[in-house]
Amino acid sequence: MNARPPESSPPSFDEMRRILRALPGPDQEAVTRVVEREGQLTKPAGALGRLEQIAEWLAGWQGRAEPRVERPRVAVFAGTHGVAARGVSAYPPEVTGQMVQNFLKGGAAINQLAQAIDADLRIYELDLDHPTADFTRGPAMSETRAANAMAYGMMAAEPGIDVLCLGEMGIANTTTAATLCAALFGGSGADWAGPGTGVRGPALERKIAVIDEALAFHRPLIEQRDPLALLAAVGGEEFAAIAGAVLAARMGRIPVLLDGYACTAAAAVLFALDRRALAHCLVAHRSAEPGHARLLEAIGHKPLLDLDMRLGEASAAALAVPLLKAAAACHNGMATFADAGVSRRAPG
Template sequence: MSSTPSSGRPANDTPAPDAPVTLDELRALFDKLPGPDLAAASAVATREAQLTKPAGALGRLEDFSQWLAAWQGRATPKLTRPRVAVFVANHGIAERGVSAYPASVTKQMVENFVQGGAAINQLCTLIDADLRVYELDLDAPTQDFVDAPAMNEQECARAMAYGMMAVEQGIDVLCLGEMGIGNTTVAAALCHGLYGGSPADWVGPGTGVTGTAFDTKLQVVTAGVARHRDRLTAAGTVNDPMQWLAAVGGLEIAALCGAILAARMGRTPVLLDGYVVTAAAAVLHKIDPRAIDHCLVAHLSAEPAHRLLCEKIGKRPVLDLGMRLGEGTGAALAVTVLKAAVDCHTGMATFEQAGVSGPV
């Protein structure tokens, strides 16, 4: 495993010595999840009530200021150091023709990220964000989950531990993105196992597949879930979300799970980009619904199942722009909204400061 950032230092190619390296060690972290800083959130609410505007007039911007304060642990939230972390991997099921693009595009897009030619590069420049791109063994895709588990438990745990290294002190918000041909198929299989329903509830066009290719994608998800159905409860949903992640997931999705979990341990706010990243968060949510309280869904993907998934995890997206690119693009755009929330909260005058009469 290696990281190829467009800026900043690369990550190590192995987990840190003290990083959890088994699924049991990762499961144990759920008993240690820190909560929000309620005093910081209360301080923001108190100041919000004194600003020169009617109560609630800035709508969700006011909620975002409190959310940032609570997870940054600051009575005065700030957003000067955003980071975008994009995790990249290949998938065995890509060979079944579930995407409009060949698996070789994954590696080609990494080079595009490095050269600054992707959409996420432009958006990182716009929001002045540090971009890190983490490759996860692109020459060794996961197994085809129709025939075998995508990963064994050790591979899954190591990928999660690797993802945890993307979280460092001093990050104001962590924007999570992904790249990997075939990974909307993987996300669909994950969600079908986590929440039941029919495969058609969770399968969408992804990179734009239609007709026979779409039918193939639907069949792959159906067969993959059936292949591992012994991991499901009698009620039709997963007994152990981490085992299900290993069975039908991907290395980049496991790394995303690790990054989200590490961000929670470090009280770092997280913006989730799109269907695949939200599917990773759903694995943690299924274990403990409180585990992703430090996360916002950045945007509503045009991938149809994303709306249903947001409902399942109880998250209302920040933006709805009809996007479905991935790469962390929706998360990066949502940073602009959070910056607006912070600037309004910290820069506006109070009624007393401005000499403006308050509400009667």
């Protein structure tokens, strides 16, 4: 699949901002009913920890007091980056397209994980034959290209899905993530860069220098504090598509699992626009990329898992789906004290 504008008027950042101003909140009635039932289940209050919180979160965003995770979708967005030509990755740029073919043939980690959790796996190719521009010398994308990619990403949030797992593939996208995070939240290349696909020593120093070069070039724009403009300037098409998918999921009341560093950085563009924008999202894991921990602190999200992973391609998002299934199963299936004839805790 290649990104292309819809048949109606072309998408724009103004349209994305309009959508953001109309974000729905959670279904509070569903949340209240879950909380009430939670207090009657055969366990001490709070004994299931975050599983209880997940059940409430699912109910609120699915709009039903009996949350379920029966139709998960895994969406992997692939994009190519002009900055890859600067030698910031351990792998050559053509690996992006090669990995897309691997996804389509079923040979990647995410194929196995999606099969293991019985998820619908979709691979969304952006315009792989035309990389974004090298953002150390100019904007990575025009507004039109970035907004078009956002609109393309929105197609992943189809009705009937009960959780959307988001991930990405794109050589040099940890360089893009680090640059975007520094532009959004401040700091230097050294603050946000990590090994990515495995760069160390002089190669990592070069990656940091490239990020700092981009930050210096775009300093006037950074000072304007327009997150969507920064997405176009130093982002990538798959980043824009993920942001679009997150936005569409919110409008469709679909809970979202964000994968790792690059995926969270894409979603953070929306957070920078509106701190409520990621309330329907959970971050699946803390990536081994050092910048991810810093980013999680910036957006105020606690990850579900911490497995020293840094693969991308929605791998950790898929791994977190069983936690959501477990939370829903416990909430819906456990007996209440009254049903089971179990004595409740004595008062005092």
